[in-house]
Amino acid sequence: MTFGLRPLLRARPGTLAAMSRRHAAVDEPMNPRASFADRRVVAIQIGQFALVGAIALVIVGLATSLASRRVGEREAITDARSSAVIKAQGLVQPAITDGILAGSKAEIARLDGVIRRDVLDGSLVRVKIWNRAGNILYSDEPLLTGEHYQLGAGELRSIDSGVIEAEVSDLAKPENRYEVSYGKLLEVYLPIHTPSQTPLLFEAYYRYSLVAQSGSRLWHSFAPISLGALVMLELVQIPIAWSLARRLRMRLRERELLLHRALEASDVERRQIASDLHDGAVQDLAGVAYALSAAARRESAHGSEADSFIIEKSAESIRGSIRALRSLIADIYPPDFDEVSFDSAITDLMARASDRGLHTELDIQLADPLADSAARLLYRTTQEGLRNTLDHAEASSLTVSVKQGNGIAILEIVDDGRGFDPKDTPKSRAQGHFGLVALRGLVTDAGGRLDVRSAPKAGTTLRVEVPL
Numbered sequence: 116m117t118f119g120l121r122p123l124l125r126a127r128p129g130t131l132a133a134m135s136r137r138h139a140a141v142d143e144p145m146n147p148r149a150s151f152a153d154r155r156v157v158a159i160q161i162g163q164f165a166l167v168g169a170i171a172l173v174i175v176g177l178a179t180s181l182a183s184r185r186v187g188e189r190e191a192i193t194d195a196r197s198s199a200v201i202k203a204q205g206l207v208q209p210a211i212t213d214g215i216l217a218g219s220k221a222e223i224a225r226l227d228g229v230i231r232r233d234v235l236d237g238s239l240v241r242v243k244i245w246n247r248a249g250n251i252l253y254s255d256e257p258l259l260t261g262e263h264y265q266l267g268a269g270e271l272r273s274i275d276s277g278v279i280e281a282e283v284s285d286l287a288k289p290e291n292r293y294e295v296s297y298g299k300l301l302e303v304y305l306p307i308h309t310p311s312q313t314p315l316l317f318e319a320y321y322r323y324s325l326v327a328q329s330g331s332r333l334w335h336s337f338a339p340i341s342l343g344a345l346v347m348l349e350l351v352q353i354p355i356a357w358s359l360a361r362r363l364r365m366r367l368r369e370r371e372l373l374l375h376r377a378l379e380a381s382d383v384e385r386r387q388i389a390s391d392l393h394d395g396a397v398q399d400l401a402g403v404a405y406a407l408s409a410a411a412r413r414e415s416a417h418g419s420e421a422d423s424f425i426i427e428k429s430a431e432s433i434r435g436s437i438r439a440l441r442s443l444i445a446d447i448y449p450p451d452f453d454e455v456s457f458d459s460a461i462t463d464l465m466a467r468a469s470d471r472g473l474h475t476e477l478d479i480q481l482a483d484p485l486a487d488s489a490a491r492l493l494y495r496t497t498q499e500g501l502r503n504t505l506d507h508a509e510a511s512s513l514t515v516s517v518k519q520g521n522g523i524a525i526l527e528i529v530d531d532g533r534g535f536d537p538k539d540t541p542k543s544r545a546q547g548h549f550g551l552v553a554l555r556g557l558v559t560d561a562g563g564r565l566d567v568r569s570a571p572k573a574g575t576t577l578r579v580e581v582p583l
């Protein structure tokens with residue numbers, strides 16, 4: 116009696132059940148590699164979250180800096196204008212006499228005294244007083260006093276209508292050549308009047324750095340509040356996001372684990388059925404076939420050839436049923452590689468494919484015997500691959516090869532069937548096709564990788580690498 120399943124036949128009653136229990140206990144799906152990978156994924160997600168937060172922080176920082184500089188500058192300019200008005204009307208105008216119009220040196224010297232004592236300071240660095248014709252009647256820069264220049268439209272408008280103007284000084288103008296050393300300046304001008312009501316133009320030049328300073332002062336007082344609040348928000352959010360991401364990963368993990376457990380549970384069930392079949396029906400039928408064969412021989416010896424023929428036919432039919440049952444048992448029960456060699460287990464699997472009319476080729480080139488876990492994984496892969504070829508491919512030939520190299524074992528199952536689009540896997544998964552998905556889970560858990568190369572009408576290659 117050779118059915119290619121000798122190891123199963125040799126198993127004593129009860130052994131299969133014991134094996135089932137052992138297999139069930141060995142396949143613990145969670146491993147530290149997975150949780151390390153999980154932590155990495157979570158860390159990457161949090162990194163991205165923090166990066167987005169940091170970018171937002173920079174943008175808000177720049178925007179507040181710009182806005183507060185603007186506000187600060189506007190405030191500083193307003194301050195300069197009011198300071199200019201107060202000084203022009205409160206201090207300079209009372210000190211102006213009509214003698215200045217005529218260029219009286221004594222009057223100018225007196226005005227100079229007032230201006231140096233009360234008007235000029237750290238921020239107001241230059242004063243010019245013009246008449247409408249464009250003559251500088253007085254400046255604290257003595258070289259300018261008495262010079263003549265063309266007044267601009269803004270200045271004339273200010274003299275005529277009394278508006279107070281403020282603008283950045285054009286240091287390229289010749290009348291401003293003595294101010295170049297101060298750097299950027301803000302000039303404020305407004306009309307003042309002599310006692311005889313002659314309108315003059317009072318010009319005050321302020322250091323622009325003070326204006327800018329006021330802007331950054333404002334920013335410095337704003338920044339800690341607005342940016343600090345953002346930083347605090349981010350700091351509070353990161354641990355929350357971290358814990359959410361971790362919980363999400365955990366749920367995902369749990370789902371995978373559940374799927375895994377469900378598959379495991381069905382394995383246990385199958386082993387139970389296989390064991391019951393083997394120890395019950397198959398043993399009984401084997402006994403019956405044996406007894407019938409003996410009876411047929413007896414009948415033949417007694418000359419009743421017709422009865423002998425019928426009995427022998429029955430025995431034959433029962434042996435056929437036993438073969439079918441054995442093949443079914445092998446289908447649903449994964450072999451124990453302590454007892455069966457990997458090669459012969461795979462050969463048995465292939466035999467079933469050739470029974471179904473496929474042209475098969477098997478090429479196993481392994482220098483060392485496989486570890487139990489690798490053998491089981493590759494067996495399971497072959498089983499799933501063959502099942503897919505038989506169920507879906509309508510193939511005419513099938514090649515299985517197992518090679519070893521660089522610390523990994525490589526299994527390839529190639530059929531020439533109608534193929535499919537592997538990108539459709541999520542769709543077929545949604546339709547309840549879990550074979551390849553579950554297999555990929557197992558292979559990844561073991562630190563290996565699974566590739567499906569296929570295209571419609573182009574056959575299918577299932578390739579699995581497992582570390583040894």
Ligand SMILES: Nc1ncnc2c1ncn2[C@@H]1O[C@H](COP(=O)(O)OP(=O)(O)O)[C@@H](O)[C@H]1O
Nearest residue numbers: 503504507508534535543548549550551552575
């Ligand atoms: N060798 C193959 N040839 C053609 N189609 C295949 C092959 N292997 C898988 N498929 C396609 O991929 C789908 C998913 O396969 P699988 O995950 O094993 O689920 P199931 O076998 O339960 O349908 C199959 O339904 C089939 O359409």
Ligand SMILES: [Mg+2]
Nearest residue numbers: 502503550551
């Ligand atoms: Mg399948």
